[in-house]
Amino acid sequence: MTDHSKFLTAGKRVITEEADALIHLADGLGDSFGQAVELLLNAKGRVIISGMGKSGHIARKIAATLASTGTPAHFVHPAEASHGDLGMMTRGDVVLVLSNSGETPELADLVAYTRRFSIPMIGVASRPESTLLQRADVAIVLPNLGEACGTGVVPTTSTTMTLALGDALAVALMEYRDFTPENFREFHPGGKLGARLSKVADLMHTGDAIPLVESHTPMTNTLLAISQKGFGVVGVTDETGRLIGIITDGDLRRHMDGLLDLTARDVMTPDPATMTPHALAEEAVALMNSKTITCLFAVDPAGSGNVAGVLHIHDCLRAGIV
Structure with missing residues (x-):
């Protein structure tokens, strides 16, 4: 029979390291977070969220959370953006770009487009000197901590922090707008959530x-x-x-x-x-x-x-x- 103790040890280590990273993230939030919320609140159009690879998966989830809580948002794939989807962004939108390194090459065209047409951009990365954060209107710096995978190459801790940051932005917007369960139901008419909130x-x-x-x-x-x-x-x-x-x-x-x-x-x-x-x-x-x-x-x-x-x-x- 396989000894599960090593699996349990690894699992606890990963969760503990990611929990510690979230505490670092919370402690490090500063004025840039407030500036980001203000930009999102004042958006006349939609919130466009983009990221490549694992950051892209997190971006999709953040877009879904924002859209379901009263902030019109959608995900734009950076590679597709370079082949026509840049037209999905217009003046009045706010762009939220995720990249742990801040140097993801596939984001270059999207970032350049926001600069060319003066579309406000919020950058999220772990390196303040990165190209993304240097060019962003609002730069949110993630704690530069090692990944929980043990090798330092698999996005784990970084994606957990980015996901939590997205939730923090969404909830801050909800609380400012007094978003109610009744409002939530309007975006969730189906499924168990919709049923629970039916009148x-x-x-x-x-x-x-x-x-x-x-x-x-x-x-x-x-x-x-x-x-x-x-x-x-x-x-x-x-x-x-x-x-x-x-x-x-x-x-x-x-x-x-x-x-x-x-x-x-x-x-x-x-x-x-x-x-x-x-x-x-x-x-x-x-x-x-x-x-x-x-x-x-x-x-x-x-x-x-x-x-x-x-x-x-x-x-x-x-x-x-x-």
Whole structure:
């Protein structure tokens, strides 16, 4: 059997070295970081991010993070830039260029283009004297630490620091703009994140699909409404349309004796649990679970009590909210 102790030792060493590098990065952040954030905030166009090799992979991730948090951004490959993609950059944009050495030859045309057309450029590298940082409008210097690979040639520590720097820029921009979870959902309508941030209004049934009867409705008609709408419940309203009660299977069983001689008001459970359409669907699921119910009415948040929709637990399950 293979002795895993050497693997474990290597893994811990790499993670420890990269964690130490992040502390050095945080301690070394200075005014250039603030200048970079200000440039990004004032961009009239988009943020163009570029890098070659492993720096390019990090650049793609930073571009995706910025774009999903309210800062229009995209990645431009430096080699493709030299063959026509330079036209993707225009005045009003801000360019963020990543290169650990600051001397990556494939970046030369892109850097020269920003200088020619006065497009603001933020350079990120580990050598202050490098061509990239010397030509940048804002130069962010990464701590010049050895890579965690042991040989010093495989980008590990440097890419971890660059990735963390990109996250720091994105979060600083978010906090300045008061970027909210609701804003985040606008860029993440799909997947688990989108589901968690869905609102009741996104999933609820509205209009004629809502099972409602007025309080004076005979139970014969009320039973038809429960059957036709298919939710297993019906909401009971007063003459103004305000929700005053709900009838469930449990209510029907409790009033079996002489049920058809009664009205909806006689059978209903008053003051049912409700949500506003603007509430998170995740909150609605939590409320349904705590009340051991499968349906929830959404009422007008203005205080009228009028019903805006109905949400079933199955709607939330289909959306991926569990």
